[in-house]
Amino acid sequence: MNVQPLQERQLFQMKRESLEKRICQYYEETQNSDVVIEYGMALLVRNAMMMEDYSLMCKDLIRQIFLTCRPSERMREFCLYFYDYFEYEEWEIVRSRLFKSRAEFSEMTRLVRPDMKYFRVASTPTFDKFDEVLAYAIKSWSEKSREKAFEEKEDFYFSFKAVFEDDNGKKHKLTFSKNADICKSCEELFTLMEILTRLTIFQKNGVRRFRDIVETECESIVSQEIINHSKRKKRGQELRKSLIK
Structure with missing residues (x-):
């Protein structure tokens, strides 16, 4: 089965269950973790903008990617936005996998930390x-x-x-x-x-x-x-x- 990449219409309009299924199908066929991470970022924006609940979408898949896939620049760039997807102990594993030290992690995420309040599950609208x-x-x-x-x-x-x-x-x-x-x-x-x-x-x-x-x-x-x-x-x-x- 040839699964096509998702476009903005699907990411911002499809219902939650159908959209999660499509993203999982895409990953199963392509194993393209960076694209799935970007899908996740788009969905974080959707959840922050809408009163409907789109929080923690594709949680298991996102966790799997960060915990098991080969680290990439996209994973390093966007990891902090997915903090709510992990338990604290798991997050420490993610941080250690993606960065050589706490200092490197802090420097890489320094500029985006002030924006995290807009993406956290607890602060998004209902x-x-x-x-x-x-x-x-x-x-x-x-x-x-x-x-x-x-x-x-x-x-x-x-x-x-x-x-x-x-x-x-x-x-x-x-x-x-x-x-x-x-x-x-x-x-x-x-x-x-x-x-x-x-x-x-x-x-x-x-x-x-x-x-x-x-x-x-x-x-x-x-x-x-x-x-x-x-x-x-x-x-x-x-x-x-x-x-x-």
């Missing part, structure tokens, strides 16, 4: 945050409109649209749909999107699709589904969220 996101989205509305919105909150959806330039300067959109945590700070959103520019898996015909973030065109989108004469319609409002730091 549906418990829905009311906070809705309050943020409608904060400029009148008091009466805000009250009505909370009465109809099940009709609201939140999306975040990121825009990137590829190696040829062409723009590409990536949308985190329906239940995105749009009340994140600009710094956090930039950090999450910047991860995608470091991955090699998002290519077409050798052209990187996510080379640079187009910061001024990224935006949050609030949609309300309205039932009118038995037909569902969506009313949307864009909340432009510049990611300029």
Whole structure:
């Protein structure tokens, strides 16, 4: 069976169970551990952006790769992001396998340590945050409109649209749909999107699709589904969220 590499559509839209199965099938056929690690990084971003639970995806496979596969530069570069996948004793084994010393590990991970708080399982959003996101989205509305919105909150959806330039300067959109945590700070959103520019898996015909973030065109989108004469319609409002730091 010829398993094709996964693209952004699968990584950011497929349901959890089906996606984990596809990634495991890909690894079984290719044994390409670096690509699977990059898939894992994309899924960490998805989990950090969405209120649905995409935490610890492909946990057993990721653990197997770090604990048994030949160390690579991609494993060294991204290992710290997967800290939650391991028990402490296992993590010490991973660290020892990938780095010659604690000093080398500390130097290699020094710059990314401040960003870890955005990726840890305990800090990623859940549906418990829905009311906070809705309050943020409608904060400029009148008091009466805000009250009505909370009465109809099940009709609201939140999306975040990121825009990137590829190696040829062409723009590409990536949308985190329906239940995105749009009340994140600009710094956090930039950090999450910047991860995608470091991955090699998002290519077409050798052209990187996510080379640079187009910061001024990224935006949050609030949609309300309205039932009118038995037909569902969506009313949307864009909340432009510049990611300029």
